[in-house]
Amino acid sequence: MSWVLLVFAGLFEVGFTTCMKLSDGFKDWRYGLGFLVFAILSFYFLNKATQNISLGTAYAVWTGIGAAGTVIIGILSFGDSINTWRIFFLSTLILSVIGLKFLGGD
Secondary structure (H helix, E strand, O other), X not given: OHHHHHHHHHHHHHHHHHHHHHOOOOXXXXXXXXXXXXXXXXXXXXXXXXXXXXXXXXXXXXXXXXXXXXXXXXXXXXXXXXXXXXXXXXXXXXXXXXXXXXHOOO
């Protein structure tokens, strides 16, 4: 169950980074509010997950999910560049998160 909470925490991280981008420097209060709600939920679920998963592993996985998800949203929604190296390093990030899940000792 802790791993499910950690995945939710990572997905909420993607939500708050996306809202941060859409808020236009927090000028749009709706996205600013979305940022706040997603950030609180993300940290809440991260906190719950760390009760049964080591802090280092949980933080690395949370950051990895958030970073990978944010890169994907950037490519799909905001026209961020996509090239072979970017895909390669995104893939290594995702594989590292999977490795921590299965080989992290938690």
